[in-house]
Amino acid sequence: xxxxxxxxxxxxxxxxxxxxxxxxxxxxxxxxxxxxxxxxxxxxxxxxxxxxxxxxxxxxxxxxxxxxxxxxxxxxxxxxxxxxxxxxxxxxxxxxxxxxxxxxxxxxxxxxxxxxxxxxxxxxxxxxxxxxxxxxxxxxxxxxxxxxxxxxxxxxxxxxxxxxxxxxxxxxxxxxxxxxxxxxxxxxxxxxxxxxxxxxxxxxxxxxxxxxxxxxxxxxxxxxxxxxxxxxxxxxxxxxxxxxxxxxxxxxxxxxxxxxxxxxxxxxxxxxxxxxxxxxxxxxxxxxxxxxxxxxxxxxxxxxxxxxxxxxxxxxxxxxxxxxxxxxxxxxxxxxxxxxxxxxxxxxxxxxxxxxxxxxxxxxxxxxxxxxxxxxxxxxxxxxxxxxxxxxxx
Amino acid sequence: xxxxxxxxxxxxxxxxxxxxxxxxxxxxxxxxxxxxxxxxxxxxxxxxxxxxxxxxxxxxxxxxxxxxxxxxxxxxxxxxxxxxxxxxxxxx
Numbered sequence: 058x059x060x061x062x063x064x065x066x067x068x069x070x071x072x073x074x075x076x077x078x079x080x081x082x083x084x085x086x087x088x089x090x091x092x093x094x095x096x097x098x099x100x101x102x103x104x105x106x107x108x109x110x111x112x113x114x115x116x117x118x119x120x121x122x123x124x125x126x127x128x129x130x131x132x133x134x135x136x137x138x139x140x141x142x143x144x145x146x147x148x149x150x151x152x153x154x155x156x157x158x159x160x161x162x163x164x165x166x167x168x169x170x171x172x173x174x175x176x177x178x179x180x181x182x183x184x185x186x187x188x189x190x191x192x193x194x195x196x197x198x199x200x201x202x203x204x205x206x207x208x209x210x211x212x213x214x215x216x217x218x219x220x221x222x223x224x225x226x227x228x229x230x231x232x233x234x235x236x237x238x239x240x241x242x243x244x245x246x247x248x249x250x251x252x253x254x255x256x257x258x259x260x261x262x263x264x265x266x267x268x269x270x271x272x273x274x275x276x277x278x279x280x281x282x283x284x285x286x287x288x289x290x291x292x293x294x295x296x297x298x299x300x301x302x303x304x305x306x307x308x309x310x311x312x313x314x315x316x317x318x319x320x321x322x323x324x325x326x327x328x329x330x331x332x333x334x335x336x337x338x339x340x341x342x343x344x345x346x347x348x349x350x351x352x353x354x355x356x357x358x359x360x361x362x363x364x365x366x367x368x369x370x371x372x373x374x375x376x377x378x379x380x381x382x383x384x385x386x387x388x389x390x391x392x393x394x395x396x397x398x399x400x401x402x403x404x405x406x407x408x409x410x411x412x413x414x415x416x417x418x419x420x421x422x423x424x425x426x427x428x429x430x431x432x433x434x435x436x437x438x439x440x441x442x443x444x445x446x447x448x449x450x451x
Numbered sequence: 452x453x454x455x456x457x458x459x460x461x462x463x464x465x466x467x468x469x470x471x472x473x474x475x476x477x478x479x480x481x482x483x484x485x486x487x488x489x490x491x492x493x494x495x496x497x498x499x500x501x502x503x504x505x506x507x508x509x510x511x512x513x514x515x516x517x518x519x520x521x522x523x524x525x526x527x528x529x530x531x532x533x534x535x536x537x538x539x540x541x542x543x
Contacts, residue, residue, distance in 0.1 A: 110497075111508060112460075112506065112508040112509055112538045112539070113461075113464075113497040113498070113506065113509075114496065114497065114500060114506050116496070129464075129493055129496075131493055131496045134501035135501055164502050166500040166501050166502055166504075167500075167501065239507070240507060
């Protein structure tokens with residue numbers, strides 16, 4: 058059972074400790090600084106926070122003493138020569154039939170370090186970071202130094218190897234609205250799923266492109282979007298242009314992957330070779346951001362549904378969590394302990410987590426809820442936190 | 452030697468820069484920032500991106516003139532100048 062919960066919030070990192078079956082928050086760390094992701098490395102207990110300074114740029118912060126002191130990690134940077142093809146938000150006079158002009162290139166800089174993932178026990182120094190503008194970074198020395206995953210950056214779906222020169226293929230990756238705060242409309246990697254059986258095997262998810270898989274430690278990447286349905290595109294079954302909000306996998310059954318997408322909830326029982334839409338709109342299970350899967354049973358998952366998609370708030374003014382135990386064939390909603398009137402919360406993509414029988418989520422309204430019975434009943438851990446960007450058990 | 456005035460917000464991250472007069476050799480803005488970074492390692496990461504360009508929400512001014520070259524920081528900082536480093540206000 059986990060004894061720690063970390064919140065990344067608009068105003069810093071909040072750490073809860075479990076003591077005598079009560080969860081107590083510490084005074085906020087990184088006070089006043091937006092923290093878009095915070096997590097504890099289960100291999101060594103090191104705490105990480107991704108800081109999203111409004112003025113001073115994105116930075117990692119690391120604590121080797123359980124949160125007593127923190128140090129900047131400034132080494133995650135795009136290498137010289139890393140470029141991308143600039144995307145722009147469509148203007149009102151955008152004509153999809155118009156011929157595309159020559160691509161416009163821009164030198165890459167980190168706008169946001171959107172999430173972190175920790176390698177397997179057999180790779181003690183390995184960490185991953187996903188960024189806007191769409192780069193996956195890898196560290197093999199515990200985060201002291203980072204390298205861009207060039208095969209993914211140079212993927213043909215992004216225009217090919219722009220280190221070498223001009224684009225050799227079309228850029229199929231779209232921007233994420235999460236990048237607009239930085240004055241750009243570029244993609245972002247927000248989900249990194251490592252196969253515990255085989256560290257060379259990973260999936261990443263990109264807004265707005267889709268899911269990609271590597272089976273050779275990142276040397277080659279293949280799009281894994283078959284079965285996805287993209288309601289807002291002329292061709293809903295297009296290979297690219299999907300908008301996964303979050304993708305996660307079952308550690309005990311890594312071929313079971315789950316995806317909360319802009320266009321519904323999707324499940325794969327074959328390692329994303331084929332996705333199946335398992336939304337149940339009549340039960341409210343369709344739109345949302347986060348998704349969590351049981352550590353042992355790949356057919357059991359939880360979502361926090363929301364009202365799609367121009368509204369992005371709780372459905373009908375009441376919060377609920379939905380759980381499936383049969384791979385999405387049926388969903389059960391749980392409301393006990395959650396507000397059922399005047400609730401307008403939205404729970405963002407990294408703001409739901411599971412650890413054993415415990416689940417926790419936090420909303421941008423600053424409400425944090427915990428369940429210790431697999432999501433069936435909930436208790437409130439506080440209503441006045443800053444907007445919550447991430448929730449992770451430590 | 453030119454002096455450098457830094458927004459007190461950055462003292463939180465670089466207390467070594469607080470409560471002192473920062474004087475560094477004249478040169479380009481890039482040279483001056485390198486000199487400040489030598490006093491407070493990591494400082495330049497807060498004001499510049501990995502291309503060495505000024506971050507979007509940071510402003511520099513030479514006396515009361517905003518620095519023109521935000522990309523390569525080539526503006527000259529004369530001997531008697533003060534370089535101010537401060538946040539670009541970008542909202543209420």
